[in-house]
Amino acid sequence: MKVDGCWVTFQRIDRLTLSRRGTFDGQGPEAWGTCGLKTYCKQLPINLRFNFITNGVVQDITSKDRKQFHVNVLGCNLTFRRFTISAPEHRINTDGIHIGRSTGINITDSNISTGEDCVSIGDGSRQITITKVSCGPDHGISVGSLGKYKNEEPVIGVTVRNCTFFNSMNGVRIKTWPDSFEGLYQTCISKTLS
Secondary structure, three states: OOOOEEEEEEEEOOOOOEEEOEEEEOOHHHHHHHHOOOEEEEEOOEEEEOOOOEEEEEEOEEEEEEOOOEEEOOOOOEEEEEOOOOOOOOOOOOOEEEEEOEEEEEEEEEEEOOOOOOOEEOOEEEEEEEEEEEEEEEEEEEEEOOOOOOOOOOEEEEEEEEEEEEOOOOOOOEEEEEOOHHHHHHHHEEEEEE
């Protein structure tokens, strides 16, 4: 297990292209039995982490059976195209793509099947575009959770178009902590659904 909680990390690269129809198999079943269905195992690795990637493209790649999140994106400008995520729906905390403090993330022509959020968007994320994505079974596309910490940055410009949700708890939702609704307008400035 890696110290940063990730199996494979790409960091501080300009013009990264990750392609060629490869599969990152996290071999989740090896660990799931030790965690149980209701226990969150923080120490388990994420399949793929992208930190501070600019002008990057990830295409024709599959992430399968991760032990925790499939993909974590931090401080990036990145496009996911024809990206596939596969995990059983009954496994907890198997978020597909988690985005934080990134500007210009595009997810298109992709299939995400996981038991948790299809795409989760954390604070400080701007200009996130999700088009032609099939989500499910899962919890749908989530903005948040927001409002837990004082210095969270706003989420601005989330666009979701021509997506399909099946066996999903939600389509698109905004998740906030109790007593944080007053700051919601500031935190989630705009969202476009069509």
